[in-house]
Amino acid sequence: xxxxxxxxxxxxxxxxxxxxxxxxxxxxxxxxxxxxxxxxxxxxxxxxxxxxxxxxxxxxxxxxxxxxxxxxxxxxxxxxxxxxxxxxxxxxxxxxxxxxxxxxxxxxxxxxxxxxxxxxxxxxxxxxxxxxxxxxxxxxxxxxxxxxxxxxxxxxxxxxxxxxxxxxxxxxxxxxxxxxxxxxxxxxxxxxxxxxxx
Amino acid sequence: xxxxxxxxxxxxxxxxxxxxxxxxxxxxxxxxxxxxxxxxxxxxxxxxxxxxxxxxxxxxxxxxxxxxxxxxxxxxxxxxxxxxxxxxxxxxxxxxxxxxxxxxxxxxxxxxxxxxxxxxxxxxxxxxxxxxxxxxxxxxxxxxxxxxxxxxxxxxxxxxxxxxxxxxxxxxxxxxxxxxxxxxxxxxxxxxxxxxxxxxxxxxxxxxxxxxxxxxxxxxxxxxxxxxxxxxxxxxxxxxxxxxxxxxxxxxxxxxxxxxxxxxxxxxxxxxxxxxxxxxxxxxxxxxxxxxxxxxxxxxxxxxxxxxxxxxxxxxxxxxxxxxxxxxxxxxxxxxxxxxxxxxxxxxxxxxxxxxxxxxxxxxxxxxxxxxxxxxxxxxxxxxxxxxxxxx
Numbered sequence: 001x002x003x004x005x006x007x008x009x010x011x012x013x014x015x016x017x018x019x020x021x022x023x024x025x026x027x028x029x030x031x032x033x034x035x036x037x038x039x040x041x042x043x044x045x046x047x048x049x050x051x052x053x054x055x056x057x058x059x060x061x062x063x064x065x066x067x068x069x070x071x072x073x074x075x076x077x078x079x080x081x082x083x084x085x086x087x088x089x090x091x092x093x094x095x096x097x098x099x100x101x102x103x104x105x106x107x108x109x110x111x112x113x114x115x116x117x118x119x120x121x122x123x124x125x126x127x128x129x130x131x132x133x134x135x136x137x138x139x140x141x142x143x144x145x146x147x148x149x150x151x152x153x154x155x156x157x158x159x160x161x162x163x164x165x166x167x168x169x170x171x172x173x174x175x176x177x178x179x180x181x182x183x184x185x186x187x188x189x190x191x192x193x194x195x196x197x198x
Numbered sequence: 199x200x201x202x203x204x205x206x207x208x209x210x211x212x213x214x215x216x217x218x219x220x221x222x223x224x225x226x227x228x229x230x231x232x233x234x235x236x237x238x239x240x241x242x243x244x245x246x247x248x249x250x251x252x253x254x255x256x257x258x259x260x261x262x263x264x265x266x267x268x269x270x271x272x273x274x275x276x277x278x279x280x281x282x283x284x285x286x287x288x289x290x291x292x293x294x295x296x297x298x299x300x301x302x303x304x305x306x307x308x309x310x311x312x313x314x315x316x317x318x319x320x321x322x323x324x325x326x327x328x329x330x331x332x333x334x335x336x337x338x339x340x341x342x343x344x345x346x347x348x349x350x351x352x353x354x355x356x357x358x359x360x361x362x363x364x365x366x367x368x369x370x371x372x373x374x375x376x377x378x379x380x381x382x383x384x385x386x387x388x389x390x391x392x393x394x395x396x397x398x399x400x401x402x403x404x405x406x407x408x409x410x411x412x413x414x415x416x417x418x419x420x421x422x423x424x425x426x427x428x429x430x431x432x433x434x435x436x437x438x439x440x441x442x443x444x445x446x447x448x449x450x451x452x453x454x455x456x457x458x459x460x461x462x463x464x465x466x467x468x469x470x471x472x473x474x475x476x477x478x479x480x481x482x483x484x485x486x487x488x489x490x491x492x493x494x495x496x497x498x499x500x501x502x503x504x505x506x507x508x509x510x511x512x513x514x515x516x517x518x519x520x521x522x523x524x525x526x527x528x529x530x531x532x533x534x535x536x537x538x539x540x541x542x543x544x545x546x547x548x549x550x551x552x553x554x555x556x557x558x559x560x561x562x563x564x565x566x567x568x569x570x571x572x573x574x575x576x577x578x579x580x581x582x583x584x585x586x587x588x589x590x
Contacts, residue, residue: 176415
């Protein structure tokens with residue numbers, strides 16, 4: 001069988017020892033100055049109240065921070081605070097868990113839109129805010145359908161989707177510093193051996 | 199009882215000269231056993247056949263997951279679904295290498311799949327180099343090993359551009375693309391494993407460079423950069439699920455980079471499907487009662503001894519052995535407690551006279567190409583020892 005071989009040739013021929021010796025490292029300290037963490041990616045979302053208690057996404061675009069602007073039926077505008085957003089997302093997450101969220105229903109009763117929590121979750125921003133429940137939602141076909149339905153017009157949905165999958169022109173500079181000093185590595189392990197592949 | 203052959207251990211200065219600096223465990227015992235597992239040519243052949251068959255089954259199972267949108271079911275982070283699909287669609291996202299962990303295969307025990315480390319496999323150095331050096335040092339060079347891992351990787355590196363079994367036209371089709379190799383800072387084992395791969399790629403004919411992950415620049419529009427130079431090919435010994443969960447911006451950037459075809463990343467994102475132990479359940483659904491498989495479920499198995507393990511656990515953490523009534527007999531602690539779990543039917547590992555358990559690790563790079571063993575307690579963790587082998 002060709003896979004069982006005598007190995008008298010390999011390592012001697014490759015100069016492996018020399019290369020690896022020059023590349024050798026100790027279990028080094030890792031106190032590199034931490035690079036500045038990049039801003040979290042977010043979105044600006046404009047949500048419109050279409051009838052009392054029902055909402056649709058009017059527009060959405062990528063931004064460094066998440067801002068949700070609510071246009072109410074009476075014409076007033078309100079910007080949701082971070083804690084308001086978190087509370088709504090959390091509430092909706094609980095509904096997803098117990099199966100009462102409109103997001104995961106086959107045919108949400110309301111044609112005029114979903115409740116505010118559901119609408120936010122249907123937006124790209126919601127998917128980011130609530131990433132801990134994102135998995136549940138993204139595997140759910142009803143959610144995908146309802147997401148589309150939550151946008152005021154189909155073009156808003158495809159535009160939003162597109163702008164998020166496109167590279168962001170506004171920040172075309174390169175990003176670096178990932179896992180800078182934060183990566184769980186074997187320095188926390190007893191053996192100093194790799195944390196992978198085992 | 200399996201057969202072992204005693205050898206003279208490699209001395210640590212020699213190991214260090216090779217770059218193999220992780221030779222001693224924290225309890226001051228050697229990580230490399232001075233014994234070799236003795237196997238027959240028939241047993242080696244059986245490992246080879248089983249591994250190739252399992253890989254084909256994994257490909258079928260992954261296709262099933264993608265077609266039926268079962269990403270969530272097997273625990274794939276949603277922000278990797280796009281890049282997984284994208285990588286699955288095109289041959290340029292070639293799987294460089296992985297390692298199957300198998301029970302049995304020696305001591306008259308049947309071969310059973312335990313799991314597939316498809317994304318970031320280690321034990322490469324031990325398998326490819328160290329166990330070979332043990333033969334040589336002990337004047338056993340007339341003997342053989344199931345170990346063409348080094349050469350198989352040279353060929354498979356070439357296939358990243360030839361995209362076919364035959365690699366003879368590599369020089370013709372390779373257009374000088376630069377290949378960057380990456381690990382995190384501060385882990386000598388990971389760094390030198392990556393440097394070994396870089397060395398093999400260089401020998402295959404690539405222009406290569408090494409950089410730590412936090413020194414690399416990523417741009418959706420322009421690709422991957424280190425020291426102002428662009429790299430079209432990138433190998434990272436960093437699990438995809440860590441990128442998804444700890445650096446979600448990086449996951450997004452890499453998705454964009456792959457979509458805009460600015461770089462190709464190894465191992466490809468779809469290897470996370472193979473890596474998920476949720477796929478063991480999908481395999482059992484598709485190939486029920488297959489002789490190489492152990493029954494696996496997302497729920498406790500009725501009336502049989504079983505092993506409960508986290509979908510993305512590593513190093514034997516958070517693993518429990520449960521008896522027929524699902525009571526825990528033995529378990530390990532760890533960081534993966536909150537992960538989704540699978541329940542896999544228990545199988546006996548081969549044991550030696552001291553009662554230590556042996557598990558086979560078989561590397562796959564286009565085909566099965568190298569065997570090594572690990573020994574330890576019933577649950578093999580990061581204190582387990584590497585054991586080389588010899589074919590007689």
